[in-house]
Amino acid sequence: xxxxxxxxxxxxxxxxxxxxxxxxxxxxxxxxxxxxxxxxxxxxxxxxxxxxxxxxxxxxxxxxxxxxxxxxxxxxxxxxxxxxxxxxxxxxxxxxxxxxxxxxxxxxxxxxxxxxxxxxxxxxxxxxxxxxxxxxxxxxxxxxxxxxxxxxxxxxxxxxxxxxxxxxxxxxxxxxxxxxxxxxxxxxxxxxxxxxxxxxxxxxxxxxxxxxxxxxxxxxxxxxxxxxxxxxxxxxxxxxxxxxxxxxxxxxxxxxxxxxxxxxxxxxxxxxxxxxxxxxxxxxxxxxxxxxxxxxxxxxxxxxxxxxxxxxxxxxxxxxxxxxxxxxxxxxxxxx
Amino acid sequence: xxxxxxxxxxxxxxxxxxxxxxxxxxxxxxxxxxxxxxxxxxxxxxxxxxxxxxxxxxxxxxxxxxxxxxxxxxxxxxxxxxxxxxxxxxxxxxxxxxxxxxxxxxxxxxxxxxxxxxxxxxxxxxxxxxxxxxxxxxxxxxxxxxxxxxxxxxxxxxxxxxxxxxxxxxxxxxxxxxxxxxxxxxxxxxxxxxxxxxxxxxxxxxxxxxxxxxxxxxxxxxxxxxxxxxxxxxxxxxxxx
Numbered sequence: 012x013x014x015x016x017x018x019x020x021x022x023x024x025x026x027x028x029x030x031x032x033x034x035x036x037x038x039x040x041x042x043x044x045x046x047x048x049x050x051x052x053x054x055x056x057x058x059x060x061x062x063x064x065x066x067x068x069x070x071x072x073x074x075x076x077x078x079x080x081x082x083x084x085x086x087x088x089x090x091x092x093x094x095x096x097x098x099x100x101x102x103x104x105x106x107x108x109x110x111x112x113x114x115x116x117x118x119x120x121x122x123x124x125x126x127x128x129x130x131x132x133x134x135x136x137x138x139x140x141x142x143x144x145x146x147x148x149x150x151x152x153x154x155x156x157x158x159x160x161x162x163x164x165x166x167x168x169x170x171x172x173x174x175x176x177x178x179x180x181x182x183x184x185x186x187x188x189x190x191x192x193x194x195x196x197x198x199x200x201x202x203x204x205x206x207x208x209x210x211x212x213x214x215x216x217x218x219x220x221x222x223x224x225x226x227x228x229x230x231x232x233x234x235x236x237x238x239x240x241x242x243x244x245x246x247x248x249x250x251x252x253x254x255x256x257x258x259x260x261x262x263x264x265x266x267x268x269x270x271x272x273x274x275x276x277x278x279x280x281x282x283x284x285x286x287x288x289x290x291x292x293x294x295x296x297x298x299x300x301x302x303x304x305x306x307x308x309x310x311x312x313x314x315x316x317x318x319x320x321x322x323x324x325x326x327x328x329x330x331x332x333x334x335x336x337x338x339x340x341x342x343x344x345x346x347x
Numbered sequence: 348x349x350x351x352x353x354x355x356x357x358x359x360x361x362x363x364x365x366x367x368x369x370x371x372x373x374x375x376x377x378x379x380x381x382x383x384x385x386x387x388x389x390x391x392x393x394x395x396x397x398x399x400x401x402x403x404x405x406x407x408x409x410x411x412x413x414x415x416x417x418x419x420x421x422x423x424x425x426x427x428x429x430x431x432x433x434x435x436x437x438x439x440x441x442x443x444x445x446x447x448x449x450x451x452x453x454x455x456x457x458x459x460x461x462x463x464x465x466x467x468x469x470x471x472x473x474x475x476x477x478x479x480x481x482x483x484x485x486x487x488x489x490x491x492x493x494x495x496x497x498x499x500x501x502x503x504x505x506x507x508x509x510x511x512x513x514x515x516x517x518x519x520x521x522x523x524x525x526x527x528x529x530x531x532x533x534x535x536x537x538x539x540x541x542x543x544x545x546x547x548x549x550x551x552x553x554x555x556x557x558x559x560x561x562x563x564x565x566x567x568x569x570x571x572x573x574x575x576x577x578x579x580x581x582x583x584x585x586x587x588x
Contacts, residue, residue, distance in 0.1 A: 191457065192456075192457060193451050193454065193456065193457055193460065196444075196447055196448055196451045196457060196460065197448065197451055197452070199437070199440065199444075199448065200437055200448035200451075203437045203438065203439060203440070204435050204436075204437055206399070206419070206431075206435065207431070207435035207436070207437065208437075208448060209418070209419040209420045209423075210397065210399075210419055210420075210423060210428065210429055210430075210431070210435075211423055211428060211448065211449035211452075211496050211497070211499070211500040212420050212423035212424045212428070212449070212452040212453070212500045212501070212502075213420055213448065213451070213452055214418075214420045214421075214452065215418075215420065
């Protein structure tokens, strides 16, 4: 019964996800791409933020590394973004390794990690603004080529949609594989009680370096994708700390302990923010942001641990109650 | 060659010399009781030996391999593990998962960690409660779990910090049994900080007495019980009175 429900759910999800572009509704498609990208970056953030419990406020560094690497290589040397993506991801992994060295190894974890990554993201913005080759404060425009597969440009939005959909699937699978493996177990111990975990031999630096590097890898690929989608990047919007916060909210709202958390959180937040903007954006200045803020506060207040955790607890209670009712009914039948 | 060799270990906290030039050896398979009045430096000694508190000076070696300067996790993997005076289970996990976290660093896979953890739980008699939550365990079970974690970690030397405190006599007997079982079946070596004199005297092959951070005496329990310096430290009686 439960297994069959699960199969039905998966089939419906797959049909909706794959069939969405056939609706031929560009508004829905644009919203879906935005939500999926949000979900993807939240999943990337969640590897460090959720699994290791280390709140990075500097994932924009890696997103920027990806965006700038693929764009710069394409504009300056004509290197295909399909190659530039991997260059950006590699740079991001190296940056994450260096940042991990100065944070995890020097015991700058928890709040200090958040502060250091935030500061480094601000530094990255200033740095890029002062490098003329990277477009300085004005940013870089990617020349439009129409549909050109080698340049990773497509006139049809559906292609971008399928790419980001595949990215979300891969990120969710990666998170689940880590969670269910040895590293996931070690991170569970470290997150819950670092000293107790270290006392029984769980290495703290190596595990955190690993998930941070993977997180950076995913974030950079996302950055390259976004650059190809918008065909424009600039330091201010790439490295803004509000972006970093935006990408961790879906995980907090949806839940950090299951791959579906960041995805559900992303779609909820995207729909809320888009509807608020559509309804009040033109009439009352600032109201959409206020509505967005209130929704975030309400959800976080009502569902400790995120929507997914809250649903799981509710389902368990529901099933226990149902089981109890069945037992009572059976006993009544037996005695009758 | 002794298994654990501690030489001139000192730890200074500002003006306080918590551990003062402590030197001692532990043979493989030995149970060494570490006693001393409150504030004698027993817990600090354990914290230093397991890398949680960097010592001010001194060396210590396991099987000839120096351990100073290593992180707690590296020292555990080298073979010295501690339990905490205030128990530190992973509250949100089951008993089995707790032991799995301790075993995972030396496991090939999660399944292997599961197997190592099950074996450790069996040694301490927690197999029946492996799926229980930590909150539902008695104090004695929680202490047994701490020992299971130490055992699952694969270390050869286990430092037990007040693992019998707050237990009823029958539960103390269970802890003693567990320690003896682990020594016999796993060839583990123990350092035990304990205030329950009867148990520690009965269990230990040798006793190390600390006072104001320094070694006051080391020897067989029977000799320690008659040592005038030890009596003075504990009872405040002058040695020649």
